[in-house]
Amino acid sequence: DVKVTQSSRYLVKRTGEKVFLECVQDMDHENMFWYRQDPGLGLRLIYFSYDVKMKEKGDIPEGYSVSREKKERFSLILESASTNQTSMYLCASSLPLGFEQYFGPGTRLTVT
Amino acid sequence: GEDVEQSLFLSVREGDSSVINCTYTDSSSTYLYWYKQEPGAGLQLLTYIFSNMDMKQDQRLTVLLNKKDKHLSLRIADTQTGDSAIYFCAETALEGGKLIFGQGTELSVKP
Numbered sequence: 001d002v003k004v005t006q007s008s009r010y011l012v013k014r015t016g017e018k019v020f021l022e023c024v025q026d027m028d029h030e031n032m033f034w035y036r037q038d039p040g041l042g043l044r045l046i047y048f049s050y051d052v053k054m055k056e057k058g059d060i061p062e063g064y065s066v067s068r069e070k071k072e073r074f075s076l077i078l079e080s081a082s083t084n085q086t087s088m089y090l091c092a093s094s095l096p097l098g099f100e101q102y103f104g105p106g107t108r109l110t111v112t
Numbered sequence: 113g114e115d116v117e118q119s120l121f122l123s124v125r126e127g128d129s130s131v132i133n134c135t136y137t138d139s140s141s142t143y144l145y146w147y148k149q150e151p152g153a154g155l156q157l158l159t160y161i162f163s164n165m166d167m168k169q170d171q172r173l174t175v176l177l178n179k180k181d182k183h184l185s186l187r188i189a190d191t192q193t194g195d196s197a198i199y200f201c202a203e204t205a206l207e208g209g210k211l212i213f214g215q216g217t218e219l220s221v222k223p
Contacts, residue, residue, distance in 0.1 A: 004154070033210065035213075040120060040215055041215060042116075042118075042200060042213040042214050042215040042216050043155075043200065043211075043213040043216075044213075045210050045211075048210055058210065090154055090155065092154075092155075099143050099145075099160065099204070100157050100160075101155075101157075101211060103147075103154035103155040103156070104154050105152075105153055105154045106153075106154050
């Protein structure tokens with residue numbers, strides 16, 4: 001059974017803190033994605049990666065960075081968290097030519 | 113840029129049919145998807161359709177694609193309370209490529 005796991009379901013951080021969100025997949029997928037989900041806006045792509053050490057900006061990369069040192073792990077980093085980054089963060093993975101993305105359960109981040 | 117639009121809410125009674133609509137702007141869309149998100153969970157692929165198809169049926173689900181009008185719909189027959197969820201329409205032009213999602217339609221099924 002395919003599995004994408006995220007390090008935390010709920011996270012509360014203070015403004016200015018550095019925040020790490022971790023995502024791990026056990027399907028040997030090359031592609032990995034980070035989205036944020038906000039009511040009325042759907043899912044918006046932050047960053048994605050097609051291979052180890054490769055990264056591409058999505059639609060809303062400002063204020064975020066990513067790291068992919070191993071194939072199975074894709075980390076999202078908020079260098080200095082701000083209140084407008086309070087959101088649900090979803091990680092996904094897929095095969096290079098696979099049409100289905102598999103999603104993790106999400107991390108609900110609150111920045112106070 | 114590419115855009116995908118959905119209405120935000122739909123309420124139906126148990127046993128009725130639900131129809132969730134979606135419009136998109138990218139004429140090079142190759143794959144169109146419906147994802148389902150149950151409360152507190154990530155997204156799960158419900159069904160998909162290739163752009164060279166007009167219709168796809170899978171048990172209680174019927175997907176209709178009008179490529180000329182760039183309109184996609186999902187019909188759920190005999191809607192049950194367990195179908196209450198947020199339904200996202202999404203499209204991509206490339207296999208393995210990034211998905212463009214709509215805002216999501218929250219389906220509420222009343223007994």
